[in-house]
Amino acid sequence: MSSTGAHSFVSIAQASKEQIEELLKRSAYFEQHPNSELLKGRVVATLFFEPSTRTRLSFETAVNRLGGRVIGFSDASTSSTSKGETLNDTIRMVANYADLIVMRHYLEGAAQWASEVSSVPVVNAGDGANQHPSQTMLDLYSILKTQGRLEDLTITMVGDLKYGRTVHSLLQAMKHFRPRFRFVASHELAMPEEYLRFCRENGIEYEEHLEFSPEVIAESDIIYMTRVQRERFADPLEYEKVKDLYTLRKSMLEGAKPNLKILHPLPRVNEIDRDVDECPEAYYFEQARNGLFARQAIITDALGIELPEQ
């Protein structure tokens, strides 16, 4: 690990409240100052062992708007891993060339391992089903921006709560901010016991609902929608039965609070009806835009770069 406060960013569960607040402060700064020379003369490697165009473009745009340069690869089949090189060797090699490594990998725990062998900080851009902390930071920043605070909010999570790593990470990150959770999902895709226990251990109030009811919508400050994927169901008939139960439509928003905002990690399929897109509650497109600021925040923080006095 290099000096001057540089550090890897691998998992949101490891991040302290202070670290999360620092990243949110930086995100707000970059929304005001998206273009700068803070990364002038620096090289960031984006190593995508698994393709993810959306995430890669967001990180590379962040580096470019900070005045830095990008090296890397977007697909493992073009990289040395396809020749059987270990992750350890690839990371040590790249760490000779770059000041920071942003990596996405199909294996779980890959970013943690890379951070242990790398001589430069590592930012996790997703490791299999495990962690995707930059998504969580953009979710938190979106909540903060739309609600003016993170404390004491009622957050309703809908859809695939079993496999959805974004909802699991958001749940863990919110533990610092006294949330109330409403979990809306079918039995097959219910929030795993591990995370319910996490709520109980951290004194977080939650309710589980099978029905996406007007009552649940009426008490929500944030509705976090997720994709319900056909392949998660052993029985295709079961999927047909539940897929529409967790679709959000404009008509369902009648009794909503004025401050309600709807988030979705994107891409969506049909869990949010297109008639919602024009509603003031729809926030998922701006949410994606916040990803740029959140990633600028993560990159500069990982490198230990101080922001200019405002």
Next chain:
Amino acid sequence: MNTDKKELAVAALRDGTVIDHIPSAALFNAVRFLDLEKLPKAVTIGYNLASKKLGRKGIIKVADTFFDDAVLNRIAIVAPNAVVNTIRDFEVVDKKRVQLPDSLIDIVRCNNPKCITNNEPMRTRFDVVERGDDTHDVKLRCHYCNHTVDGLDAHFK
């Protein structure tokens, strides 16, 4: 031979190690942890013996062998309350509970096939997230992929 079963189970040991207070369900895991199969010494394994505290318990006696604490403490993964007696000249000269460390380096293999540790030459690391007792399992979490595993389901590297 007219040695009855009871006598065999409590047969005296001149020098060696007696590990007691192992839940029956954990006994054979404990045997594997100690790598006893390769040991050219007299080993007595008692299974399903009556116990006031555990209902049924297991016991392991190994003649003329004294284990490192690091090896003995592996037993705590499946039997957190196991007791290790050191015997010299028929006397118990030391008696101590096994100690479960906070983390286990390169002892347990991760059950998640998509974990980096199963796809890269590297050491594993598990953190103890629940310490367990006679009725509740120890819970371990992989430092890399965050999957959790019950002590009794943990596989050795």
